[in-house]
Amino acid sequence: MADAMFQSPAFVCRFAPSPNGRLHLGHAFSALVNAEAAGRTGGTFLLRMEDIDATRCRPEHEAAILDDLGWLGIVPAAPPRRQSEHFAEYAAALARLEGMGLVYAAFESRSDIARAVIEGEAASGRAAQRDPDGAPLYPFRRAGVGVAERGRLKAAGTPYVMRLDMAAALEEVGGALSWPEAQDAPEGPCAAIPADPAQWGDVVLARKEVPTSYHLSVVVDDAAQGITHVIRGMDLFHATSVHVLLQRLLGLPTPIYHHHRLILDESGHKLSKSNSATSLAALRAGGATAQDIRRWLDLPASALFPADSPYPTPRM
Numbered sequence: 001m002a003d004a005m006f007q008s009p010a011f012v013c014r015f016a017p018s019p020n021g022r023l024h025l026g027h028a029f030s031a032l033v034n035a036e037a038a039g040r041t042g043g044t045f046l047l048r049m050e051d052i053d054a055t056r057c058r059p060e061h062e063a064a065i066l067d068d069l070g071w072l073g074i075v076p077a078a079p080p081r082r083q084s085e086h087f088a089e090y091a092a093a094l095a096r097l098e099g100m101g102l103v104y105a106a107f108e109s110r111s112d113i114a115r116a117v118i119e120g121e122a123a124s125g126r127a128a129q130r131d132p133d134g135a136p137l138y139p140f141r142r143a144g145v146g147v148a149e150r151g152r153l154k155a156a157g158t159p160y161v162m163r164l165d166m167a168a169a170l171e172e173v174g175g176a177l178s179w180p181e182a183q184d185a186p187e188g189p190c191a192a193i194p195a196d197p198a199q200w201g202d203v204v205l206a207r208k209e210v211p212t213s214y215h216l217s218v219v220v221d222d223a224a225q226g227i228t229h230v231i232r233g234m235d236l237f238h239a240t241s242v243h244v245l246l247q248r249l250l251g252l253p254t255p256i257y258h259h260h261r262l263i264l265d266e267s268g269h270k271l272s273k274s275n276s277a278t279s280l281a282a283l284r285a286g287g288a289t290a291q292d293i294r295r296w297l298d299l300p301a302s303a304l305f306p307a308d309s310p311y312p313t314p315r316m
């Protein structure tokens with residue numbers, strides 16, 4: 001028993017790509033930051049396939065991800081958790097929130113929403129409020145469609161999404177929310193970051209055809225996999241506000257977060273899967289070694305592909 005007091009606290013982290021294309025240098029960086037932190041702390045590195053979008057995710061991409069990770073020298077401690085195999089768990093979480101009166105079906109199409117945003121801007125003379133990703137907040141209100149009308153629309157097969165009633169959710173939680181963000185290194189000291197989920201409005205938690213969303217499944221999975229440290233790119237920093245809120249509502253633990261820098265192209269944009277030039281596959285085919293990748297990722301983005309590189313310079 002006494003020994004347990006001196007053991008370092010558990011450190012379980014994960015890399016959670018969507019198998020909808022080849023990994024690029026940004027993914028390699030995230031996977032390496034995770035795997036190296038697990039290595040330094042004697043912790044556990046897990047893998048998760050975020051494959052809820054059946055139209056874009058493919059088994060061959062999953063196989064390629066495993067191959068790329070192996071090539072980088074990264075070995076997960078267990079076979080990957082596939083989100084597509086856990087829809088019942090997400091549906092249960094959604095049902096719990098529904099039982100608390102915090103989610104509702106919304107039937108507006110994307111064009112209904114776009115039109116309402118434009119009309120709202122014209123009527124008020126002010127720009128619509130946007131979420132941290134730049135999308136306008138849902139411009140309608142839960143009260144807009146009555147319960148009976150919702151039942152009729154569902155029965156008629158009208159497409160819908162399930163949205164979180166943000167105001168009701170915040171009222172349910174009652175007080176301020178925050179999350180521990182590890183500074184400098186994933187295992188470093190934490191600062192409490194105040195969460196501001198309201199900036200996302202009534203977020204989508206599920207769709208008629210897919211009973212979950214990124215936000216809902218990520219919190220269910222991080223808890224199910226016992227993740228103590230969520231190490232991921234800075235692009236998901238603000239989404240953490242929604243995740244912390246969902247964790248509180250669902251009675252799930254809030255892990256420590258560490259949002260690492262992003263690998264950007266020469267014009268300062270995030271790397272994308274649609275640009276094959278920075279895919280690990282292309283770099284491998286061009287003769288790069290795993291050591292080269294590790295070395296490049298230590299460099300500032302502007303120096304990633306020096307002119308004298310022996311490898312084909314990615315066009316970005």
Ligand code: GLU
Nearest residue numbers: 016017018050218232236
């Ligand atoms: N699937 C997400 C991505 O590929 C990562 C989600 C996360 O780490 O929370 O960007």
